[in-house]
Each structure stands twice: as C-alpha cells, then as structure tokens.
Amino acid sequence: MQVVVAQGHGGGVVVAGAGELSEAQFARYVADLERSRAPRWVMSSVARLYPVLLRFGVRIGRCLDLSLTEGLLLAAAGKAGEPKELPAAWARLHGLEPPPDSPAHADQQPALFDAREPGLPPGTDPARAAEDVLAAQERRITRLDHPDRFRLLIAAESASALVAAEMGVDGLPWRADVHDRLLTELLGPRTPAGQRPKKLAELATRISDAFGGKPVNPDSPQTIVRAFGREGISVPSARAHVLRTVDHPAVPLLIEYRELARLHSANGWAWLDEWVDGGRFRPSWVVGGVVSGRWASSGGGALQIPKTLRVCVRADPGWKLVVADAAQLEPRVLAALSGDRRLAEASASTDLYARLADAMFAGTMDVTEGRPRAKIAMLSAMYGGTAGEAASLLALLRRRFPDAVSYVEHAARAGERGERVRSRLGRVSPAPSAAWRALTGGSDDDVRARQAARDWGRFTRNFVVQASAADFTSVLLATLRRRLPAPAHLVFFQHDEVIVHAPEQLAPDVETAIAASVPEAARLTFGPACPVHFPMQPVTVDTYADAK
DNA sequence: ACTTCCGAGCTT
C-alpha cells in the first residue's frame, strides 16, 4: 500500500484521498494508518513534512522522498543543481519554468515567511501533482541503465531522510557541564562575548612581547605575516604547519593561541548557548548535501566536532552509546566496484593496509615501513595524489592490483574528457562548467587547460569511490534503522560512522543489529556475490571519546 | 552598518 502526501496550499498537509488536513489531523491520520497498514508514504519532501509528524511523536517505517528522487534523476540527466522540489518537478512535467526551491525547512519559523506555501499554481491539487510526478519519475527510472539499483538508491536515501529528521529531533546527547568545565580548564573562566578569556589574553600579550612589544593581533593572519616580516622572516602564510617550520619565540605561543582561540570561537560558550539545549545538540542534517551523496549539516558544524570535545558526548544515565565505524571503507568499496579479486582477498583482513603492504613489499621491507607506503599508494589511487613518492608507489600498486587501479584511472580519464561518471547505485557526477569546457575545449596543449582537465579527472576519480561509499552507507542506515530495537535510535552519522543511543540492557542487541546490517547493506549495494568484507566493529561506551 | 571575500582549521 502506498499513500501520497504533499504540502497543502493552506498551511496544512494534503493526503491523497483525504484532502487537506491540519498538522494535528495529519499526524493522527498517519499514526492510525501506520498502525493498521504500515504503508509506504510517498512524501513531496521528507525534510519538510516528517518534522511535522515527529513534533506529534509520530514515526513511520517506510517512505519515498520525491524531492531527493528528483535531485538524483536530475543529476543522472546531467542537470544537477536544478530545483528539485515538487513545484519544480511538476512545472517541468508541464513544460513550465520550474520555480526555485524554497530555502526554509518546515520546522523553522513557518509563521514568519510561510515556508509551507507549496509553490504550486493555485488550484493545483498538491497530492495530485505529487502522484503525477511520482509516475513520471518511475518512467524516467525505467529508462536508466540499472533501474533496480536506482530504486534501491532512492529507497535508501528516503530512509536516510527519515533518519536525518529523527536525529534532528532526538539530538545528540551532549553534556553542557562537561563542555563548560573543559572550556574553563583550557581558557579560564567564561568572559562576556567579544572579550578574550584570560588564557587567550595572556597569550596575546606574550605574543606581542615576543615581537618586541608592538601589538600583534594573533587573530589576524595578515598581521602575523607582517610581524614575522619585521623580524626578517618571510612566511607565505600564517598557517600552523608553516609556522611550525619557523624558529622564533613567538611560534609556540601563536600555535597554542590559535588552538585555543579556535576552540573558543568555533565551539566555545557561545556555541554551547546556541546549540545545546536540554542535554542535546540538535543540528540539522542535509541528506545528499554534498555532490558525492555524502551528508552535509547546517548549524553548529555537526560534521566538524573536534575530537577534543567527544568527551561531552555522553549517554544518559542507564543508557549507552553504541559506536561503530566502517574501517577503511573507501578501499573496500573500490575492491567491490572494480571486482579486483586480489584486493577483495585483502579485504578479509581488518587491517587492509597491512595486507596491501604484504602484497606490495613482501621480502623487501617489514610491515611498519610498508604499511604507510601502501596506504599512500591506495589513497593516491583514489584521490589522484602525485606528491612525493606517490607516483612510484602507485605504479607498484597497479602491478599488484591492476583491476582496482585501472577502475579509478578509467574514471579519471573520463573526467578529463568532460564525461560524467556514476556510482554503483547510480549517483551521477555533475557535468563540468561551461568555463571548464571553454578552457579545455581547444586542441592546443595549454598548461592551464591541462591543469583544469587533470583537476576534474581527480574529482571524477574520487567521485566513483566516495559516491559509492555514500551508496553503501545510505543503504546501511536504512537497514540499521529497521533493525534497531526501540527505543534505541541513531543520534549521529558522519560519513562512515554511526552512534546509537540505547538503554543499557539493549546495547548488545544494538551491536547485533549493526553486525547484521553491514553484510546486508553490502549484499544489497554490491550484489550477493560480492566477496568484499566490510568490518564495522561496534563498541558500547558511556562517552564517544572512549570509542577509539 | 552592511555585504562579500579571504585565511584558517576542523571533520571525513
């Protein structure tokens, strides 16, 4: 059973067959039907509609997100970045100019600028429009190279959108008191906004003293570069790794200042006030926010939480955090994509790079020397690195694992020609810009043109791996969400890592759910015959900091 | 006072 749902013209929600409902009616309707029939809910946008249900405490099992589907179909058609929400999809279907996507989310101050105005022409039935778009999308999917894989992708992305909305409501357990204590220890007592904490103020003074007493603002890179210039030291920038090469008494002070100032400005008391409430950090998560299909976040820098603050992520009393990350995910994805038998065999090991080192350097060097080199070789293959000894290491890797290396090199050459590449489940890389085409279009061997072509080749080389890894983790989220025993729930997802918050007695079941989800996701994503092993060892802890 | 850009650094 399938039920189509879209934003209504009057601020409510239109359900096919039930007309426009108020939010409370909508929530009750969904709760009832979810209990009796558990349909697949087809939503114009999960990010806009599901938070409405979550506010009423209603959760759903299965859905299809028309906006995410439209975005993936547009990318597959070489039209990445065009508006993808229902009004735009409907307009394109009728040969009309598609309106831009509206920026706000349904759960953000709708009264202020009515974010739930559907954007469809007045008189158009939103549910009917959604049904038309759904049918058209199904026709477009049928014409793709691998419709079955794409259907899996949109199912997984839709389930991921449910996870993202639920994580936004549930929040990541965050101990403000632990955070505050940490800040006070490192920076000194809290100061009013705009005023440097004691530790920073002291360091700023000592830095100025180290430069002969002339005031130097350590927050200004330009000022730092000029200050070194006055000392007869020429530095290209004020970056920490540049400063580390300079022998000057101000350097250690600057580095310490910058580390602490970074913590203060990015994750200090102001951050705590703005983002942590009731023991939870609630960022908003953007499924497919990155072209490769990775998630992005907005608000609070949820994907940039510094490792030093992981101690603040603590389970509630009587609860645990179950943390798991997919170790060395990308080389394993490459093994699965390329069908490289020997790389797949190496994936049997938890430490893939040690096995690579053995294959590459057996007899010539031991694993402590070989492993970092094997890692550079593999990362160079996936990222297009050429610095240092990367090129020669890559050549050796190519001799041992020709299928894997030729897979990414094929993607790189396609990118250099301006072609688009695709992930396992059918995410398609964007077409290069008109400026890129103009630059690389000539037949001359212009240096800039060669550089631009190589740069884009590096992007497509990485895209096939990173986007396929995103395929895998998307499917993983979908399978894991289904298997988690209530009330355990996902609270964090960062590219290849998940955190589940669970009552203590359920933690073993959560570990089991994760252990079962991984091979299921691998089988669904890469096929039942895929021999690649994806280790993902769950760990039950009280604080995130103890997970690694 | 506001916008826009840049440098920097954090995560994967």
Added chain:
DNA sequence: CCTAAAGCTCGGAAGT
C-alpha cells in the same frame, strides 16, 4: 605537514 577534496564556521579586512 605528510595523500585529496568538500563543506561549515569564524574573525578580519576590504568594499559598498
């Protein structure tokens, strides 16, 4: 730092 790329956020600085 090391091997690459993308995205988020901040503060400074320059432009309007």
